[in-house]
């Protein structure tokens with residue numbers, strides 16, 4: 001996790017994101033992220049007009065803020081995603097990969113810009129916009145003229161090709177398509193080895209850090225429904241697992257040279273120091289069939305899911321744990337077992353998703369979930385940086401839901417300091433930090 005994320009993870013008070021801890025779930029639609037490229041993209045400039053989304057300050061008397069373009073341009077890293085491809089770091093990555101340049105290579109543009117086909121680019125479209133409005137909201141060809149008409153509804157806009165990014169599942173799929181990757185665009189270990197940063201994602205924290213250019217107020221709920229709160233976090237966890245299963249079920253697992261793609265494993269499964277007093281393997285791993293010195297799949301989403309299931313779906317936990325153990329074992333390099341387990345786990349995750357979407361998650365549930373996450377950190381089981389990081393981002397999110405960020409600021413700081421970053425992470429130090437603050441949660 002970079003320093004910015006760490007700082008921002010503490011400052012999650014941006015307008016409207018605070019939600020009461022007792023939330024009744026609303027229905028959720030499935031969307032297809034690829035539909036974003038169905039219609040012509042007119043470019044961020046076409047949204048930037050002074051009467052449109054280009055105002056210099058937030059208009060509280062209007063339905064939407066109308067300064068979205070300003071926020072995106074000045075605070076949102078997505079607006080500089082293309083420029084990043086011109087940086088010395090990107091030049092070096094491109095050179096190492098044998099690419100002519102990063103800013104002309106589809107493999108980079110697919111995540112760092114709105115890289116729709118040429119026939120879907122309107123007159124004001126510019127790759128320079130990086131991840132522009134329509135990379136998230138969908139091509140505006142059929143809604144740009146009508147979306148602010150009186151009497152026009154959100155459902156009308158969606159029918160005209162607006163992406164339903166207010167829906168937790170759809171939003172998670174959207175963000176994860178770049179922040180985790182898909183079989184069509186993925187930061188392989190070859191790209192990582194050339195210098196690309198490791199990717200990490202947690203929907204709620206990243207929504208806050210973007211930062212948001214919307215607020216979930218009464219008017220928003222009237223137009224779109226109430227989709228914030230614990231449901232957003234749950235959807236992020238479920239979709240993170242599902243998206244990762246997609247990668248495991250793809251040819252990336254069978255690999256091009258008889259070896260699975262290394263990016264499917266926890267980076268620290270291979271990259272960590274060898275201090276004999278701080279080794280990663282612990283005996284419970286043997287139950288998963290993981291002997292000392294084995295590769296460990298990047299199983300952080302599944303680990304969190306298992307903890308959530310213990311709290312929200314205890315009857316399903318044993319089956320889930322078994323399937324996750326089988327997945328991790330198949331991850332040792334058994335494509336046939338992997339294919340079977342991926343299908344089975346997808347089924348279980350669908351069942352959990354259906355159950356959780358209909359659930360009213362109480363304050364007591366949220367507290368108990370957080371206790372489990374902190375407890376896991378205080379055990380000897382969060383030994384991979386990816387798992388520890390995902391757990392801590394979730395602890396932050398749940399603490400925000402409970403409105404306890406101020407009271408627990410000190411404890412959260414200690415956890416962040418104990419975690420360090422992916423270079424400095426030491427399982428023992430993190431365990432110590434978690435043990436020291438466990439009582440306060």
Ligand code: HEC
Pocket residue numbers: 002004005077078080081082084110111112113131135136171174175176177178179203205206207209210
């Ligand atoms: C089309 C690909 C794409 C999509 C979709 C996307 N992102 Fe990003 N995101 C990026 C890229 C690329 C960067 C890095 C930009 C840079 O620094 O050059 C980034 C950066 C970020 C950052 C800053 C990370 C940091 O290091 O501080 C946040 C926060 C973020 N995205 C949140 C989101 C959220 C929330 C969503 C979904 C609503 C989302 N992103 C959807 C590609 C995408």
Ligand code: HEC
Pocket residue numbers: 002084085087089090091093094097102105107108109110111112177178179180181182185186187191196197198199200
């Ligand atoms: C699967 C999507 C994806 C692909 C493919 C991808 N990137 Fe990224 N890249 C991201 C995201 C997301 C981030 C932001 C990571 C974060 O901060 O969490 C990022 C961050 C970066 C950064 C660090 C930016 C900063 O300010 O620290 C560089 C440099 C970079 N990418 C270059 C490239 C290059 C060059 C390519 C092509 C070889 C490429 N990326 C391909 C998604 C992608």
Ligand code: HEC
Pocket residue numbers: 044047053063064065068069070072073078131132133134135136137164165166167171213214215220224
């Ligand atoms: C990385 C993804 C991303 C990018 C880029 C992005 N948005 Fe958004 N936007 C969101 C999300 C997520 C929401 C909140 C969910 C929703 O209401 O759809 C949102 C909400 C909105 C809303 C609705 C607010 C409301 O009250 O209903 C407007 C308007 C908007 N964005 C405009 C823009 C404009 C204009 C740009 C470009 C300057 C832009 N967005 C760029 C993700 C993005």
Ligand code: HEC
Pocket residue numbers: 189192193194195196197198262263264265266267268269270271295
């Ligand atoms: C299966 C073991 C394995 C896993 C898992 C793995 N790597 Fe690697 N990595 C290697 C090997 C082997 C090399 C090449 C040896 C070297 O140069 O250090 C390497 C090289 C690298 C390098 C370049 C090092 C250099 O000095 O040139 C980076 C950066 C890197 N890996 C990042 C990652 C990231 C990020 C992840 C997780 C997404 C990851 N690795 C997962 C085995 C692994």
